[in-house]
Every structure is written in C-alpha cells, then in structure tokens.
Amino acid sequence: MFEILQYDFMQNAFVAAVLVSIACGIVGTYVVTKRIVFISGGISHTAFGGIGLGYLLGLSPILVAIPFSLFAAIGIGVISRKTVVSEDTAIGILWTVGMALGIIFINLSPGYAPDLFSYLFGNILTVPNSDLVVMLVLDFVIIATVVIFYREFYALCFDEEFATVAGMPTRLLYMLMLCLVALSVVVLIRVVGIILVIALLTIPVAVSRMYVTGFRSLMLLSVVTGTVMTITGLCLSYFFDLASGATIVVVLGIAFGLSSVLKRSRAV
Amino acid sequence: MESKTETGLQNEAVVKMSKVTLSYTNEPVLEDITLSVAPNELLAVIGPNGSGKTTILKALLGLLKPVSGSIEVLGRPPKEGRRDVGYLPQKRRFDPAFPINVFDAVLMGRYRGLLKAYRAEDRQSAEAALERVGMYEQRNSQVGTLSGGQAQRVFLARAIVKEPALLLLDEPTASVDPEMQKSFYELLAELKQRMAILLVTHDVGAISVHVDTVACVNRTLFYHGSPEGIDNLDELYSCPVDIISHGVPHRVFSEHGTDFSKGDKPECCTHGSSEEGRK
Numbered sequence: 001m002f003e004i005l006q007y008d009f010m011q012n013a014f015v016a017a018v019l020v021s022i023a024c025g026i027v028g029t030y031v032v033t034k035r036i037v038f039i040s041g042g043i044s045h046t047a048f049g050g051i052g053l054g055y056l057l058g059l060s061p062i063l064v065a066i067p068f069s070l071f072a073a074i075g076i077g078v079i080s081r082k083t084v085v086s087e088d089t090a091i092g093i094l095w096t097v098g099m100a101l102g103i104i105f106i107n108l109s110p111g112y113a114p115d116l117f118s119y120l121f122g123n124i125l126t127v128p129n130s131d132l133v134v135m136l137v138l139d140f141v142i143i144a145t146v147v148i149f150y151r152e153f154y155a156l157c158f159d160e161e162f163a164t165v166a167g168m169p170t171r172l173l174y175m176l177m178l179c180l181v182a183l184s185v186v187v188l189i190r191v192v193g194i195i196l197v198i199a200l201l202t203i204p205v206a207v208s209r210m211y212v213t214g215f216r217s218l219m220l221l222s223v224v225t226g227t228v229m230t231i232t233g234l235c236l237s238y239f240f241d242l243a244s245g246a247t248i249v250v251v252l253g254i255a256f257g258l259s260s261v262l263k264r265s266r267a268v
Numbered sequence: 269m270e271s272k273t274e275t276g277l278q279n280e281a282v283v284k285m286s287k288v289t290l291s292y293t294n295e296p297v298l299e300d301i302t303l304s305v306a307p308n309e310l311l312a313v314i315g316p317n318g319s320g321k322t323t324i325l326k327a328l329l330g331l332l333k334p335v336s337g338s339i340e341v342l343g344r345p346p347k348e349g350r351r352d353v354g355y356l357p358q359k360r361r362f363d364p365a366f367p368i369n370v371f372d373a374v375l376m377g378r379y380r381g382l383l384k385a386y387r388a389e390d391r392q393s394a395e396a397a398l399e400r401v402g403m404y405e406q407r408n409s410q411v412g413t414l415s416g417g418q419a420q421r422v423f424l425a426r427a428i429v430k431e432p433a434l435l436l437l438d439e440p441t442a443s444v445d446p447e448m449q450k451s452f453y454e455l456l457a458e459l460k461q462r463m464a465i466l467l468v469t470h471d472v473g474a475i476s477v478h479v480d481t482v483a484c485v486n487r488t489l490f491y492h493g494s495p496e497g498i499d500n501l502d503e504l505y506s507c508p509v510d511i512i513s514h515g516v517p518h519r520v521f522s523e524h525g526t527d528f529s530k531g532d533k534p535e536c537c538t539h540g541s542s543e544e545g546r547k
Contacts, residue, residue, distance in 0.1 A: 154376070158366055162376070162426070163376075165350055167379065215367045218367050
C-alpha cells in the first residue's frame with residue numbers, strides 16, 4: 001500500500017491533493033453559499049484561453065492562466081453589474097470565447113501540445129515541483145485574503161443588500177471573491193482539469209454541509225473531506241490505472257450520493 | 269443598548285426628501301416626493317403593491333440614485349447617512365440552508381468597517397437586541413430553521429443592534445401573526461423614544477395608534493400628515509386609509525381586509541391574496 005509513496009510523482013500528487021483541497025474547501029464554501037457555481041464554471045473555462053496563450057508564448061501555461069482567469073473573473077464581475085446583458089449570458093459568452101481562444105492559441109503554437117488533454121481533464125500524476133510552488137503560493141494568497149475579509153465575505157454571501165447598507169464595498173468584495181475563485185481554478189487545473197474543476201469546488205462543500213451548521217466549520221470540514229476524497233481517488237486511479245481527474249470526481253460524486261442517502265435514512 | 273443616540277440633530281429632520289423622482293429604468297416609479305421625518309417620529313408610508321414604497325427606502329439607503337430632487341439622511345447624503353440607519357428589508361433572499369446562526373446574523377449589524385473585528389461590546393449589543401425582540405433563547409439556532417415571524421424578529425434585531433438614529437422597516441408585519449403584531453408595535457413605540465422610524469406597508473391594518481404621521485404613496489405622494497387628517501382624501505386618491513378613522517382606535521388592526529366591505533375596493537385591497545395565495 002505505502003510503496004506508492006516511493007515514487008516522486010506520487011509524493012507530488014499527494015502534496016497537490018492537499019493543496020487543492022485547501023483552496024477548494026475555502027473558496028468552495030463561498031461558491032456554494034453565494035451560489036456562484038455557474039460563474040465559477042465560466043471562469044475555469046475562460047482560463048483555458050490562458051493555457052493556450054501560455055503554449056503560444058512558450059511560457060508556463062499555469063502561470064499565464066493566472067492573469068487570464070483573474071481577467072475573466074473581473075470581466076464577469078463588471079458585466080454582471082451592468083444591465084445590458086444578463087449575468088448568465090455574460091458568463092456564456094466568456095466561457096465559450098475563452099475556450100475558443102485557447103484552441104486557436106494552441107493551433108498557432110509551433111509543434112504539438114502534448115499534455116493538452118491533461119489541462120482539460122487534469123492529471124495529478126504529472127504535477128511538477130514548479131507547479132506545486134505555484135499552488136502553495138496561491139493557497140497562501142487565498143487563506144490570507146479570507147482571513148482579512150472574513151466578516152465581509154460572510155455578510156456578502158448571506159445578504160448582499162444588507163452588506164451594502166452596512167457600509168461594505170460589496171462590488172469590490174464581490175470582484176475579490178471572484179478573483180479567489182479564479183486563483184483556486186488555477187490551482188485545480190493541474191489536478192482535475194478545467195472541465196472537472198466545478199466538482200472539487202462544490203462537492204466537498206455539499207457533503208460537509210450535511211454535517212455542520214457553522215460557516216467556519218463548513219470551511220474546515222470541506223478541506224478535510226476534500227483531502228480525503230481526493231487522495232482516495234488518487235489511490236484508486238493508481239491501482240486501477242484510471243484517469244486521475246475523472247476518478248477523483250467520481251469518488252466525490254459517490255461520496256455525495258452516499259452521504260445524501262445516509263442523511264436521509266437517518267432523518268426518517 | 270440603553271444609551272440614547274445623540275445625533276446632534278434634535279430639531280433637525282432625520283429624513284429630508286425634496287421633490288424627488290425615482291426610477292429604475294426610464295419610467296419614473298415615483299415622482300415629486302417631498303417628505304420629512306422628525307427625530308422620534310414614527311412615519312408610516314402606505315400605498316398599494318407596486319406603488320413605489322420600497323423604492324423610497326432604497327433611495328434613503330443610497331441603493332438607488334434619484335433622477336432629480338435631493339435626499340438627506342441625518343443631514344448627509346444617503347450613502348453616508350446610512351451608517352446610522354437600521355434597515356429591515358421585506359424580501360429576505362437568503363438561502364434557508366445558509367450556514368449561519370441567529371447570533372451571527374445579528375452581529376453583522378454591528379459591522380464597523382474593513383479590518384475592524386467585532387468587539388465584546390458588539391457581542392453584548394447583539395445579545396441585548398435579541399433579548400429585546402424575544403429571540404435570545406434561539407440565538408444558536410440556524411436562521412433558516414426559524415418560522416417567518418421569528419426570522420422577522422431576528423432581522424429586526426439586526427436592524428436595531430447598532431442603535432440607529434433612523435430605522436427603516438419594509439412591510440414589517442407581513443409575516444407576523446396578529447398576536448405578535450401587537451407586541452411588535454409596542455416594541456416600535458419603545459424604540460421611538462430613541463430613534464426615528466419610517467415604516468412602509470400596503471397593509472392598512474398595520475397602522476397602529478403609535479403611528480404619528482402617515483404618508484400615502486402611489487406613484488406620487490398624495491398625503492403627508494397626521495393619521496386623523498386623511499378621512500376625506502381616501503376616495504380621491506384610492507389610498508386605503510379609511511380603516512384608521514373607522515376602526516377601533518386603541519388596538520392594532522390585525523385582520524386582513526375586514527373593513528373593506530363598503531364601496532369599490534381600491535386596487536390595493538386585494539392585498540394579502542397575492543402573497544398569501546402563493547404559499
């Protein structure tokens with residue numbers, strides 16, 4: 001069982017699983033309670049444009065994805081507050097244009113982009129050390145931001161109008177929250193890929209929500225459940241030689257299904 | 269909690285609206301509204317559904333900029349004045365599954381600014397506000413598990429927890445049963461000693477003896493004065509205020525629509541059916 005830890009790539013994968021779960025548990029709590037799951041999906045798919053641009057420029061795709069997804073987050077935040085187009089339409093536009101740009105950038109890049117598939121569906125087994133450093137820094141930024149703005153984000157998720165009246169700069173805070181989503185998306189891309197990002201942002205929180213009632217405890221439990229499920233999925237993918245990102249998401253899905261059933265049978 | 273709010277505006281109007289026109293799009297929702305609220309005054313703004321009552325509150329809170337006219341709240345523009353304004357919204361759009369307990373929801377009303385943590389005195393104020401609305405026992409309950417009336421009291425506690433100089437209430441008795449309404453108005457009478465109150469309602473039954481002034485609104489302001497002076501205006505403006513002078517003066521009117529049997533029903537008298545029918 002523990003011999004899998006001998007491999008460097010597995011050690012990296014375990015570290016990545018923990019780093020990802022920290023970002024997901026914290027930011028996912030906001031995504032779920034503020035109900036911005038679809039927005040988060042938009043940001044993650046737009047980030048694909050950043051990946052493509054990274055290839056085209058010959059830079060680290062993950063580093064280029066950071067400004068790109070931040071730009072997407074701010075773009076969605078700005079557009080959604082205008083009445084010209086509705087928020088979901090704006091998301092739909094950014095979502096598809098971002099992905100299309102990614103494909104075109106990759107088409108324009110010289111040579112073959114070998115691990116494109118891993119950015120779409122993730123591959124936790126190929127996370128290099130440099131990406132771990134990026135993930136660690138992003139986790140730190142996310143935690144610091146949440147510690148500083150905890151009261152504001154809490155009020156913003158619960159009752160945005162009241163938060164505004166209470167004197168909070170809600171527009172800016174909302175943008176900042178979307179930027180946190182963007183950063184966690186970048187952390188996640190390596191592990192589950194752009195398409196499966198939403199699973200890690202929502203499922204650990206959805207499961208944890210069945211067991212705790214406090215906001216802080218929801219964040220903490222989401223980090224724990226996220227870590228356990230990601231590592232479970234990682235091990236299963238190793239032993240059964242399955243795609244890691246997809247296996248992790250399926251494990252998350254099963255965990256959610258089981259918790260729901262358990263919860264219901266106990267309630268009856 | 270017990271200290272009296274010193275605003276330094278004892279004789280100055282707490283709210284001053286002068287020839288205000290408000291709109292969300294190009295169509296004005298309200299035109300030419302001139303109103304004022306004195307300190308320790310309880311003003312009831314009444315009008316049918318869709319008459320723009322909530323819009324007035326949004327303007328006073330600085331959430332909606334007037335197209336024309338001027339608004340002063342506590343002698344300042346609404347966006348600055350709202351620091352000392354308590355607000356009880358009508359629609360609470362929060363998710364019932366949102367993980368927050370009663371105490372934390374009320375504590376949010378003590379928010380003082382970025383990087384400013386809640387202090388011990390903020391927590392004491394939150395507890396005192398919960399005691400005042402009779403929800404202290406439920407302080408650890410999840411907000412989503414409360415009944416409509418209980419949630420209403422919690423949000424009232426959140427509105428008064430910072431001892432505002434002005435309290436804005438939007439349909440405060442909509443989800444409160446008749447028995448609670450009475451104690452609710454008694455609470456308002458008590459709060460009135462320390463703050464001005466502006467409440468908005470389509471439910472004429474909600475107008476109690478504690479109301480000092482009434483403003484009738486339907487697209488524009490039809491009447492602004494004492495509750496007794498409205499009698500001859502109601503037919504003219506289809507403002508549903510006859511109940512005040514025809515009803516029993518020393519109780520809170522609680523039954524919906526009991527006194528609307530005579531004559532044409534103004535459009536607002538279909539109140540209750542639209543909201544309660546949906547449940």
